[in-house]
Amino acid sequence: xxxxxxxxxxxxxxxxxxxxxxxxxxxxxxxxxxxxxxxxxxxxxxxxxxxxxxxxxxxxxxxxxxxxxxxxxxxxxxxxxxxxxxxxxxxxxxxxxxxxxxxxxxxxxxxxxxxxxxxxxxxxxxxxxxxxxxxxxxxxxxxxxxxxxxxxxxxxxxxxxxxxxxxxxxxxxxxxxxxxxxxxxxxxxxxxxxxxxxxxxxxxxxxxxxxxxxxxxxxxxxxxxxxxxxxxxxxxxxxxxxxxxxxxxxxxxxxxxxxxxxxxxxxxxxxxxxxxxxxxxxxxxxxxxxxxxxxxxxxxxxxxxxxxxxxxxxxxxxxxxxxxxxxxxxxxxxxxxxxxxxxxxxxxxxxxxxxxxxxxxxxxxxxxxxxxxxxxxxxxxxxxxxxxxxxxxxxxxxxxxxxxxxxxxxxxxxxxxxxxx
Numbered sequence: 001x002x003x004x005x006x007x008x009x010x011x012x013x014x015x016x017x018x019x020x021x022x023x024x025x026x027x028x029x030x031x032x033x034x035x036x037x038x039x040x041x042x043x044x045x046x047x048x049x050x051x052x053x054x055x056x057x058x059x060x061x062x063x064x065x066x067x068x069x070x071x072x073x074x075x076x077x078x079x080x081x082x083x084x085x086x087x088x089x090x091x092x093x094x095x096x097x098x099x100x101x102x103x104x105x106x107x108x109x110x111x112x113x114x115x116x117x118x119x120x121x122x123x124x125x126x127x128x129x130x131x132x133x134x135x136x137x138x139x140x141x142x143x144x145x146x147x148x149x150x151x152x153x154x155x156x157x158x159x160x161x162x163x164x165x166x167x168x169x170x171x172x173x174x175x176x177x178x179x180x181x182x183x184x185x186x187x188x189x190x191x192x193x194x195x196x197x198x199x200x201x202x203x204x205x206x207x208x209x210x211x212x213x214x215x216x217x218x219x220x221x222x223x224x225x226x227x228x229x230x231x232x233x234x235x236x237x238x239x240x241x242x243x244x245x246x247x248x249x250x251x252x253x254x255x256x257x258x259x260x261x262x263x264x265x266x267x268x269x270x271x272x273x274x275x276x277x278x279x280x281x282x283x284x285x286x287x288x289x290x291x292x293x294x295x296x297x298x299x300x301x302x303x304x305x306x307x308x309x310x311x312x313x314x315x316x317x318x319x320x321x322x323x324x325x326x327x328x329x330x331x332x333x334x335x336x337x338x339x340x341x342x343x344x345x346x347x348x349x350x351x352x353x354x355x356x357x358x359x360x361x362x363x364x365x366x367x368x369x370x371x372x373x374x375x376x377x378x379x380x381x382x383x384x385x386x387x388x389x390x391x392x393x394x395x396x397x398x399x400x401x402x403x404x405x406x407x408x409x410x411x412x413x414x415x416x417x418x419x420x421x
Contacts, residue, residue, distance in 0.1 A: 032060070032061040032089065033059075033060045033061060034060050034061055034063050034065075034066065034069075035058055035059065035060035035061060035062055035063070035066045035069070035070075035088060035091070036057075036058070036059055036060050037056055037057070037058050037069065037070055037073040038056070038057045038115070039054065039055075039056060039057075039077050039079070040054070040055055040056070040057050040115050040117075040123045040125075041053075041054050041123075042054075042055070042123075042124070042125065053083070054082065055082060055083040055084070055085055055125065056073075056077075056079055056082060056083065056084040056085065056108075057085050057087075057114070057115040057123070058070075058084050058085065058086050058087070058088070059086075059087040059088065059114065059115075060087075060088060061088065061089060061090070061091045062088055062090060062091030062092055062095045062096045062099060062134055062135065062138065063091055063092050063095050064092045064094060064095040064098075065095070066091070066092070066095050066096075066098075066099050067095060067098035067099045067102050070099055070102055070103075071102055074102075074106060079106060079108065080106045080107060080108075081106070081107050081108065082106075082108055082109070083108065083109040083110075083111060084103060084108050084109070084110055084111075084142070085111055085112070085113040085114070085115070085125060085129075086110060086111070086112050086113075086129075086131050086135055086138060086139055087112065087113065087114045087129040087130065087131065088130075088131060088132065088134075088135035088138070089130070089132045089133065089135070090132045090133025090134040090135050090156075091133075091134055091135075092134070092161075093134060093158050093183045093186070093187060094183065094186070095134075096134035096135070096137050096138050097137070097186060097187065097190045099138055099141075100137060100138045100140065100141030100190065100194060101141065101190070101193075103138065103141040103142065104141045104142075104143070104194065107143050108141075108142055108143065109142050109143060109144040109145070109146070110138070110139050110140075110141060110142025110144075110145050110146075111139075111142075111145070111146045111147065111148070111151075112127070112129050112130075112131040112139065112147050112148060112151035112152075112153065113125045113126055113127050113128075113129050113148065113151065114126050114128070114129040127148030127149070127150040127151050128150045128151070129151055129152075130151070130152045130153075130154065131147075131151065131152070131153045131154075132152075132153075132154045132155075132156075132213060133154070133155060133156050133158075133213070134158075135153075136153050136154075136155050136200070136204070136216075136226060137187065137190065137191065137194075137196075137200075139153065139226055140191065140194045140195070140196045140200070140225070140226055141194055144228060144229050145225070145226055145227055145228050145229065146227055146228075146229045147221050147226060147227045149218070152215055153215070153216045153221060153226060154213035154214060154215045154216070155200070155203060155204040155207065155213060155214050155216065156204065156207045156209065156211075156213045156214070157204065157205055157206075157207055157208055157209060158180070158183060158184065158187070158204075158205075159180075159209045160172070160176055160179070160180065164209045165373070165391055166261070166373070166391025166392070166393045167208070167209045167210055167391075168210060168260070168277070169260050169261045169391055169393035169394070184205070187201065188201055195225055196224060196225050196226070197223065197224050197225055199220070199223060199224050200224040200225075200226065203216070203220070203224075206282050206283050207282055207283065208280065208283050210280075210389060211280060211281075211282065211283070212387050212389075214282070260393075260394075261275070261391075261393035261394030262274065262275050262293075262392070262393065262394035262395045262398060263275070263394060263398065264398050264401055264402070265292070270294060270295060270405065270409055271295070271401060271402055271404075271405025271406070271409075272292050272293060272294045272295075272402070273292070273293040273294075273394075273395065273398055273399075273402050274290060274291065274292040274293070275290065275291050275390060275394075276288065276289070276290040277289060277290075279308065279309075279310060286310060286311055286313070287308065287309045287310040287311045287349065288308075288309050289306070289307065289308040289309070289388070290305075290306075290307045290308075291304065291305070291306055291307075291374075291376065291390055292304070292305040292307070293363055293402065295402075295405065295406035295409050296357050296360070296406075297357070299360065299406070299407075300359065300360050300361075301357045301358060301359055301360055302357070302358055302360055302363045302406075303355055303356070303357055303358075304327055304334075304336065304355065304356060304357075304358050305353065305354070305355040306325055306327075306336060306352075306353065306354045306355070306376055306378075307351075307352070307353045308322070308351070308352045308353075308378075309349050309350070309351050309352075310349060310350045310352070311348065311349045312343075312347065312348055312349060312350070318343065318347075318350065319350045319380065320380040320381040320382040320384065321341035321342070321350065321352070321380060321381050322338055322341040322352040322354070322378050322379070322380050322381075323338065323341075323379060323380060323381050324338070324378065324379045325338055325354040325376065325377070325378045326376070326377045326378075327356070327358065327374060327375070327376050328374065328375040328376075328377070329358070329362045329363075329365065329366055329374045329375075330362065330365065332359075332362055334356055334358050335356065336354040336355055336356035337354060337355060337356055338352070338353075338354045339353045339354060339355065340352065340353055341353075363395075363399075364399065366392050366395055367392060367395040367396040367399045368396075373389050373390055373391050373392060374389075374390050374392075375387065375388065375389050375390070376388035376390065
C-alpha cells in the first residue's frame with residue numbers, strides 16, 4: 001500500500017551538517033522508532049508535592065497505526081485537557097491527521113519538548129527538541145499551542161515515502177500523482193479544521209524533499225497559529241491576544257535538486273561518475289551544479305569535484321564568491337579546495353569550482369543501501385550557507401566501471417614511467 005509521509009530532514013539536515021531521522025545513513029522510515037506515549041510527572045520527587053504537573057511525552061516517528069496506540073494509551077490514562085509534549089521527525093500524513101483529530105477531541109494542549117529523566121515516572125521537560133514535517137500539523141491540533149524559544153519547528157513537502165531518499169531520480173505514475181494530490185487536499189481540510197492558516201500549508205508545500213527543512217520563525221509560528229499562547233507571570237503559558245513576536249533571522253540554506261542518477265562520463269580520456277542538476281531555493285531554480293567522482297592519484301582515493309553555476313537575478317544582488325566547500329559521507333567530513341569563484345564574461349552568473357581527495361572506501365560505501373547520500377555544504381564571502389544533499393542512485397550500477405577505469409589508468413601511468421626510466 002502506498003502511503004505519503006512528511007519528508008524528513010536529511011537536512012544537513014537539514015541544520016548545519018547533522019542528518020536526522022530516516023534520512024540518517026543507515027536508517028529508514030521502517031527502522032525509525034515509532035512514536036511512543038508515556039505519562040510523566042514533573043520532578044524531582046518532593047519538589048512540588050501533590051501539585052506536580054502531569055504530562056504526556058510523545059516521541060518518535062508518526063505511523064498509520066500511531067493513532068490506535070494513542071487512543072489505547074488514552075483509555076488507560078486520564079489525559080483529557082492535559083498537555084502532550086511532542087518530539088518527532090514526522091511520518092505518515094494520514095497517521096498525523098488522525099492523531100491530531102484524536103488530540104483535539106481530548107481538548108489537549110500541545111507543545112514541543114522532550115523528557116529528561118528515567119524512562120517512566122518523574123522527569124524534567126526540556127524545551128530543546130525538534131518537531132519536524134508532519135509533527136507541525138499534530139502540534140496544530142492542540143486547543144492551546146506553545147512553542148518554547150529553544151524548540152524548533154521545521155516543515156517540508158509531503159512525498160511518496162518509498163521515493164523520498166532520491167526523489168528526482170525516481171519514476172512516478174499517474175496513480176502516484178493522484179495519491180499526492182488527494183492527501184494534499186486532506187491536509188488542507190485538516191489545517192482549516194484545526195484553525196491553522198493557509199500560510200502553513202503554502203510554506204510546507206514550497207520546500208521539495210531535496211532541500212533542507214524550513215525552520216519557522218517566531219513570527220511565522222504566531223501567524224500560522226502554531227503558537228497561540230504567551231508566557232504569563234510565573235512562567236506558565238497563557239492564552240495570547242497580543243501581537244506576534246519579532247522574527248528570527250535564519251542563515252540562508254540552499255539545497256540542490258537531483259535528477260536521474262549518477263552516470264559514467266569520459267573526460268580527457270578518463271572515466272568519471274557524475275551528476276548534473278538544477279540548483280533550487282525553496283523549489284525555485286537559481287542555477288545548476290555538478291558533482292564528479294574521478295580517479296585519485298593513489299588507488300586508495302578518489303577525487304570529488306564540485307562545480308556550481310549560480311545565476312545573477314534580474315535586478316537582484318550578485319551572488320558572493322564561495323569561500324568554503326565541505327563534503328560529508330556518513331560520519332566523515334572532508335574539506336575541498338576552492339579553485340575559483342568568478343563571474344562569467346556576461347556577468348550573468350557566478351561560476352565556482354572546488355575539488356579534493358577522499359578515501360576510496362567512502363565512495364564505495366556510498367553505493368551501499370545504508371549510505372544513501374553525500375552532503376555538500378558551502379559558505380560564501382557573506383556567510384550565506386548552502387546545504388546540498390545528493391542521492392546515490394546509479395552509483396552501485398556504475399561503481400565497477402569506475403574502479404576498472406581507474407585501475408586501467410594506473411597501469412598505463414605505471415607503464416609510461418617504466419619506459420621513461
